Structures are given as C-alpha cells and as structure tokens.
Amino acid sequence: MSQQTPAIEIDNLVRRYGRTDAVNGLSLRVQPGRCYGFFGRNGAGKTTTIKCLLNLLRPTDGSVRVFGLDPTENEVAVKSRLAYVPDHVGFYPWMTVRDTISYAASFRHHWNHETERALLDRFRLTPSQKTSHLSKGQRTQLALITAICPDPDLLVLDEPTSGLDPIVRREFIQTVIGAYQEGGPGKRTVFVSTHLISEFEGLIDEFTIIDQGREVLTMTADDARERYRKIYVRFSTAPRISAAGSEDPASLDLTGAKVIRQRDRELEVLVNGNASDVIGRLDAHSPEAVETEALSLEEIFVTTLQSTAVPA
Amino acid sequence: MMTAIRVQAWKEFRALTPWWAGMMLTVLTATVLGMTPRGHGPFPMAAMLAHVVGCAALGALAIGQEYSNRTLGQLLAQPIDRRVLLGLKTAVTAILVGLLFLTSHAAITVSQIFPFYRAQGGMEIYVYGPAIAGLSLAPLLTMLCRGALAGAVFSIALPALGAMLASMYGVDFATAWRVFVGVAVAAFAATWIVFSRLSVVDGQAAVEGPSRLFNRPMPDVRDAATPSTTGGWLRSLVGKELRLQLMTFVVSGLYLLSWAVFSIARTVDPQSVYTASFVMTGFHGVVIATLAGALPAAEERHLGAAEWQVLLPVSSSRQWMVKSAMAVSVALTLAIGVPFLLHTIAPAPDDLSFDWLQVLGVLTLTTGGLYISSMSTTGLRAALSSLPLFAASLLFGAIVLESISHLARQLALPAVATLASWSGISSMSAMHLARTGFVLLAVGLWAVLIRLGLANYRSADRSPSPIVRQLSWLAVYGLAGAMVAGTLNALVAAVHSAPFAR
Numbered sequence A: 001m002s003q004q005t006p007a008i009e010i011d012n013l014v015r016r017y018g019r020t021d022a023v024n025g026l027s028l029r030v031q032p033g034r035c036y037g038f039f040g041r042n043g044a045g046k047t048t049t050i051k052c053l054l055n056l057l058r059p060t061d062g063s064v065r066v067f068g069l070d071p072t073e074n075e076v077a078v079k080s081r082l083a084y085v086p087d088h089v090g091f092y093p094w095m096t097v098r099d100t101i102s103y104a105a106s107f108r109h110h111w112n113h114e115t116e117r118a119l120l121d122r123f124r125l126t127p128s129q130k131t132s133h134l135s136k137g138q139r140t141q142l143a144l145i146t147a148i149c150p151d152p153d154l155l156v157l158d159e160p161t162s163g164l165d166p167i168v169r170r171e172f173i174q175t176v177i178g179a180y181q182e183g184g185p186g187k188r189t190v191f192v193s194t195h196l197i198s199e200f201e202g203l204i205d206e207f208t209i210i211d212q213g214r215e216v217l218t219m220t221a222d223d224a225r226e227r228y229r230k231i232y233v234r235f236s237t238a239p240r241i242s243a244a245g246s247e248d249p250a251s252l253d254l255t256g257a258k259v260i261r262q263r264d265r266e267l268e269v270l271v272n273g274n275a276s277d278v279i280g281r282l283d284a285h286s287p288e289a290v291e292t293e294a295l296s297l298e299e300i301f302v303t304t305l306q307s308t309a310v311p312a
Numbered sequence B: 001m002m003t004a005i006r007v008q009a010w011k012e013f014r015a016l017t018p019w020w021a022g023m024m025l026t027v028l029t030a031t032v033l034g035m036t037p038r039g040h041g042p043f044p045m046a047a048m049l050a051h052v053v054g055c056a057a058l059g060a061l062a063i064g065q066e067y068s069n070r071t072l073g074q075l076l077a078q079p080i081d082r083r084v085l086l087g088l089k090t091a092v093t094a095i096l097v098g099l100l101f102l103t104s105h106a107a108i109t110v111s112q113i114f115p116f117y118r119a120q121g122g123m124e125i126y127v128y129g130p131a132i133a134g135l136s137l138a139p140l141l142t143m144l145c146r147g148a149l150a151g152a153v154f155s156i157a158l159p160a161l162g163a164m165l166a167s168m169y170g171v172d173f174a175t176a177w178r179v180f181v182g183v184a185v186a187a188f189a190a191t192w193i194v195f196s197r198l199s200v201v202d203g204q205a206a207v208e209g210p211s212r213l214f215n216r217p218m219p220d221v222r223d224a225a226t227p228s229t230t231g232g233w234l235r236s237l238v239g240k241e242l243r244l245q246l247m248t249f250v251v252s253g254l255y256l257l258s259w260a261v262f263s264i265a266r267t268v269d270p271q272s273v274y275t276a277s278f279v280m281t282g283f284h285g286v287v288i289a290t291l292a293g294a295l296p297a298a299e300e301r302h303l304g305a306a307e308w309q310v311l312l313p314v315s316s317s318r319q320w321m322v323k324s325a326m327a328v329s330v331a332l333t334l335a336i337g338v339p340f341l342l343h344t345i346a347p348a349p350d351d352l353s354f355d356w357l358q359v360l361g362v363l364t365l366t367t368g369g370l371y372i373s374s375m376s377t378t379g380l381r382a383a384l385s386s387l388p389l390f391a392a393s394l395l396f397g398a399i400v401l402e403s404i405s406h407l408a409r410q411l412a413l414p415a416v417a418t419l420a421s422w423s424g425i426s427s428m429s430a431m432h433l434a435r436t437g438f439v440l441l442a443v444g445l446w447a448v449l450i451r452l453g454l455a456n457y458r459s460a461d462r463s464p465s466p467i468v469r470q471l472s473w474l475a476v477y478g479l480a481g482a483m484v485a486g487t488l489n490a491l492v493a494a495v496h497s498a499p500f501a502r
Helices: A046-053 A075-081 A097-105 A113-123 A136-148 A166-182 A221-227 A275-283 A297-305 B002-034 B043-068 B072-077 B082-110 B122-145 B148-168 B173-196 B233-244 B246-268 B277-302 B306-310 B316-345 B356-373 B379-423 B427-457 B464-497
Strands: A008-017 A020-030 A035-040 A061-066 A082-085 A154-158 A189-193 A206-211 A214-220 A228-234 A257-263 A266-272 A289-294
Touching: A008 A046, A020 A046, A020 A061, A020 A206, A035 A046, A035 A297, A046 A061, A046 A154, A046 A189, A075 A082, A082 A136, A097 A136, A097 B233, A113 A136, A113 A166, A136 A166, A154 A166, A166 A189, A206 A221, A206 A297, A214 A221, A214 A297, A221 A228, A221 A297, A228 A275, A228 A297, A266 A275, A275 A289, B002 B043, B002 B082, B002 B379, B043 B072, B043 B082, B043 B122, B043 B148, B043 B277, B043 B379, B072 B082, B082 B122, B082 B173, B122 B148, B122 B173, B148 B173, B148 B246, B148 B379, B233 B277, B233 B316, B246 B277, B246 B316, B277 B306, B277 B316, B277 B356, B277 B379, B277 B427, B306 B316, B316 B356, B316 B427, B356 B379, B356 B427, B379 B464, B427 B464
Parallel strands: A020 A214, A035 A189, A035 A206, A082 A154, A154 A189
Antiparallel strands: A008 A020, A008 A061, A206 A214, A228 A266, A228 A289, A257 A266
C-alpha cells in the first residue's frame, strides 16, 4: 500500500434511522500521521459516522474505507490496525485490570509491554483491582491502555476525555496521545471526536465540523487560524457602522466581518479570510489602535455553528 | 405532588406492562394449546413456568429496572418520600402480579389439563407461592443482589430449596406453608427498611451481572505483574463465554442440589418424600435452554463491553460462532446431560425419559434465545422475551403453519402417492426420509436464527426496521417449512395407505 493511501476515506456517507438522516452526504479524508479533529454539536452525527467507520453500522449510502480497505469486507485486517476508545466504556466486571489487559492482548499479534507498564504507572491503576470497582475515568484509562498497547496505526477516540479529571485529562491528551503519535511519526493517525476542543488545540492538524449530518467546515488547523481572526480596534470617538448598501463615507464599512462586541469607542470583529481588507477599511477611519489575533479552534467551532456565521 | 405521583405510577406501569403482557400471553396460549386434542405434553408445564417466572420477574423488575436502566440515582433524588416511591412500585407490581395470578388460577381451575398442579398442594406451590414470593422476596433479593436477574432467580430458588429441606426433614405441608408465608411477610417488611436505606454505589451497583455476590474481588491466581501474552484468543473467548453463563450454572446447581436432597431423603424414607422429578426436570430444562441462549449477547451489551469486544481483531462471525457453540454446549450439557446422568446414578421414582425430541427442543429454545439475546439490552429482558415469543411462535405454528402444512399435504398426496408407487419406497424408508426431513428443517431453523443473531451482534443498529425484516425472513422460512412438512406427511400417509407398503 502506498504512503498516500488515506487512513480514513469517507465519500458521501449517508446513514438514516427510519426517516431521520443522522449523516447526510458526509465526505472527508484523513492522511496517515495526522491528528484529525471531528467536531459537532450533540446529535450532529459524529458517533454515527464513527460507528460506520468501525463497521458497527452499515451506511445507507456512500462508502467508508480505512487504509484503503472496506471495513465490511476486510473486517479483521481493518480491526487489526485500529483501536477505539468510546465515550462510555464497559468491561467484564469479574475481570481485574490485569485480566482485562491480558484478555485484550490475547486477540493481538503485537503488544507493547513497555507502554503497558508505563501507562499503568502513569494512571496509577492497580492490576489486581476488579474492573467493576473502577471509576468512569479509570475505565477510560484502562480502555486507553488496551487501545494503545497494540501500537495501532489508527486510534479512534469518541469523546475520550469525558469523565476524566482535569489533571488526567491534560496528561491523557498532551502526554499519552502525543507520545503515541511520536512513536510512529507520519504513520500513526488519531481521529478524535470531542467537545473539549480547546484541550486538543495543540494536537489537531486538521478538522471537520459537522452539523445535522453534513460537513460545515474542513480545514487544517493552521489555515483555520490564519483565516479566522479577531480584530480589536479603538477609535477616538464612537464609530458609526454603516448599514448594508450605505455609501456614507463617515460610517464604517464592515462588509465581510462580524461585529461581536461594540462598546463606546471600542469594536471587536471577526473576519474569515479577509483580515487585510477589513483592516484596510478600518485604517481609513484613523483608529487609535488595531490589534489582531488568531481564533482558537473552539472559537472557530462556535463561530461556524452560530446561526449568523462570519461571512467569507 | 399528585402530578409527580401520577407520572411515577404511569412510569412503573409502562416499565412492567410489556413483561406482564408477555407472561399473560404465554399462560393463555399454553393453556389453549394444551386443551387441543394433541396439546397436553409440555403445555401445562409451559403455562406454569410462565406464571412462576412472570411473578418473580415482575417483582424483581419493579426495582431491578432502575439498576438495568441506571436510573436508581435519579429516582431516589426525586423530591418524593422513598416510602411513597416504594408504595407506588409495590402497588403497581401487586396489580400486575394479581392479574397474572387470577389468570393462572382460572386456567388451572377451568381447564382439565392441569391435574398434576391441582394435586398435593400444587396450587400453593405453583400458583400462590410464586405470587407471594414475587411480591415479597423478589424486590428484596433484587436490592440485596443489586440486579434483577439474580433477584428473580433466587426468589424462585430459595423457596424451592426451603420446600425441599422441609420435605427432607419430614415437616408437614401445612407447617412448611405457614413458615413460608411468615418468611414472605418478614421479607416484605425488610424490603421497606432496605429501600429506605438504599445507596447508589457507582461502578458495582451499575453492573447487573448475575449478582454482586459473584463479583466480589477474589484473590488473583496470577501475579498481577505477569506480563500479558499475545495469542490464545479462543481460550480467552471460551473462558469469557462460560463466565457469562454463570447464572445458568447457578440454576443447574440448584437443580443438582434438589436432586441430591431428594435422593438422600428417599434413602431414609421412600414414602414420606414428595417428589416431582418430571416437573423439576422439565422446568430445569426449559429454564436452562432459555437462559443459555438469552444471557451471553444481552449481558455483554448490558455490561457495556459489546462494542469493545466486537472491535477486537477477530472477525465478529467467529466470535459469534464461539458464543453460539458455547451456549448450545452449555444448554445440552446442563439441560439433557446432567438430568440423564443423575437419573442414571440415582433413578427418580417417577417416569423420566430422554429422547431426541428433547434435544431438538433444547436446541430450538437455545438458538431462539440467542437470536433474542442478540437484540436485547439485558439478559433478564432477553429471557423474559423468550417465553412469550416462543408461545407466540407456537400459536402461529398451531394456527397458520399447521393449516398450510395440512393444505400442502392434501395437495401433494396424489403426486406423492404416484411417486411412491413408482419408486416402490418402503414405509420404513418413508418414515426415515420424513424424520430426516424434519430434522433438516429444524437444523435450517437453527442456522437461520444464528445467522440473524450474527447480524444483530455485529451491528449497533437498534432501529426496528432490521428486526421487522428478520421476522419476515423467519415467517417465510416457517411457511416454506410448513409446506415441506406437509409434503413429508403426505409421503408417510401415502406409503402407509398403499397396498405395496412393506
């Protein structure tokens, strides 16, 4: 298989439950070695998409491929190369932590014992403890150990940090996921669906935002930060913003920008890919100060899904 | 406040009514089918089993549904007095158990097919006892075991064990009955005390499983630092499947214990011991075959481990085949093998016989249970759904399939008679051919059930459309099978009536 074969390839995916379209014509590609964010509001179709990807749900239409393989026809080949950590994970209650890890290992050809020991220590999980006595966060940690130790090429995470305390969450994201990807640079792929976008900020290379089963925005994180910017501007007097179509030269023309805050002489606007144009128009009114900063991914997510999106 | 109570009462009815309706359907169907000319056989036992299981399940589910749905915390956090909450649950359960009791009582009283259950305190043991235990013991045991399945099983098993011990020590029936009623009253009072102090414990409480009694931490047989080894997935799967069948083994263990008690008692005084090996073995066989099929997939889903399990890198079809093979093996071993062995070692005084029809019955119940388990969210729900669904299938078979089979027989008779005459087939060969055909039809049914179960097992889709499609397939198979069965019957009839029959 060539290096260019996408780790995940989804084309026009449609999945219906009765008359409800959970996913409606979604397409995306994830290149190997990337950390891909998959964002959306509750009920947007994220988990349904992931279940189609894992062959837990049959698509109503469209196709899904993992490493160029159809997960239905090449079930074992696909499952051997990926690992999944769901939002709610359960284990067999009669097994201890050690039993569960051994059980998962028995299905694998390869198991990284060094990683296993390191993660058990890091998460302070007691091997002899019954899984029925683990907290939700500890169960997620155990799921992560059984997912990472086989050194899979693709790690699929569905709201993995819900239920984790802030310290473990930070460690989980920055240390464990980061270290996992660094263990196979350019090869190991992470596909993460989460609401806690800000926590994954530094890891995400590319992302897709979906809403009502449809793709709303797909972009690399760098491009997104470049395009979506917040401009803070202060004038000597309170500015007057022109209405659409107005040609009054004394008022501010903010076409292509969205005002998010206006207080006396200060103004805050969001722009999408036309920062220099908007700044040029603001400069024409001789502001006292103009500052710009990139939006965080979470702000981009909120901005994108708000009813009045920033015009491009 | 009144609105909250009304809503709560409606919720209790809504939660229990489907199971109550299923058991009512089973009691009525089995009684009606038992009254048909060919109907006696297992039908009275099926009706009584539905009554016994139904009472225990309704009592257990009254509180057990909160464990299964993980809603106990929400329930207890409501601004309603706990006594009111339990009062509502008890009232709703009493109404439903009462209606089931009245139906079963009427069936036994009116129908002539229950002579055994009317004799020797049978009404107390099989009708009154389960209703009382369902209202008193089942809720208490469910809270103590933190699971509806264990609550239901033990609320049947403990009174049965008590009855056997009373019988063994020569306690007369009236005294034993008074003790049972006394214990039930005490259990009813204890239910109120336990419910008023009920805690919602995270983790363990959320797991229905067989029972917390069986989930206690045990000393590790292996060193906790032993590194994990790869490979050997089959052994891991088999071990896991056996563990999922724990409640099946517990039920069979209680049967074994009962047999041992009876055997010992008989050696002491053969006349004084009331024995009912036929009923006991029949109940045991049906319960084991149903549980062995109903538990494995549904319990795995209930534990939240189903998707994690399916995504392990062994094909889901292999995992399902191991699951099915283990369920069938456990069912045959415990439902047929154990009673046969016990009967060989310590023969029962009443007539116990074993034939291939029982094997077919066990396999049909187990594969049917597996199919139902593949789309259920808890083992108890799967087991409870099995009985009414089997009853509905029998009703469908008795009304629709038998008519089609009869029609096919009439239509095929002339052609089959000509063919039989031309080929000169002997009546022995025709019988052999027909029997083989019936067995193949049964094997085909098991294969279809297992194949449809696989589709549910590997999919996270819980919408009704796949289920409707699958039931249509089963109906088509039933219709085709009825036509084949009718033709086979025609063959046997033609050969028997022909002058060339040898």
